[in-house]
Amino acid sequence: MNRPSALLRKAYAPDDPIQVGRRGAPRLRLAIPAKLVSRYDTRRCILVDLSLTGAKVSLQDPLAKGEDALLQVGTLEPFGEVVRCQKGVHGGTVGLSFDPPLREADVLGVRAFAERYEEDEVRALRAEVRRWVTGV
Structure with missing residues (x-):
């Protein structure tokens, strides 16, 4: 795995006191x-x-504000509380606040998982197109 850049490590430093807007x-x-x-x-x-x-997660039937939930993504399973819920015509989004907060390594691990997921999706699509073109 590639080592994260100094800028990325700095961006996810848990002891960084700088806060942008409402985001910690x-x-x-x-x-x-x-x-x-x-x-x-x-x-x-x-x-x-x-x-x-x-x-922030998007789902068809959002949980209510104040509900507790476990987010499963890759091998990560942080626990959190729904602190924001926005419903729309075709579903909605919820904002989760983790308790305890994640570690930098957890966020970087999800980033790596996302990159692998996208690569796997592209490979699967190409394989499907090849099968369609060749009639297999």
């Missing part, structure tokens, strides 16, 4: 599948962004 930690923008496990059920979702302190 910079966000890693993503669009990868995940699962949100509540006390009552497990829901498939899309992990939209991730930081040391929380995440």
Whole structure:
């Protein structure tokens, strides 16, 4: 695995006192599948962004504000509370606040997982196109 750049390590330093807006930690923008496990059920979702302190996920039936949930993405399973819920016509998004916060290595691990996921999706699409073209 490639070593993270000094800038990336700095961006995810947990003891960095700089806060931008309401965010206590910079966000890693993503669009990868995940699962949100509540006390009552497990829901498939899309992990939209991730930081040391929380995440934003998009799902068909959002959890209510104040509910606890476990976010499953790759091998990571942080526990958090829904602190924001936005419902729309075709689903919605929830904001999770992690307790305890993630480690820098966890965020970097999800980044690596996302990169592998995208590469695997491209390979699978190419293989499907080859099968279609060759009639196999």
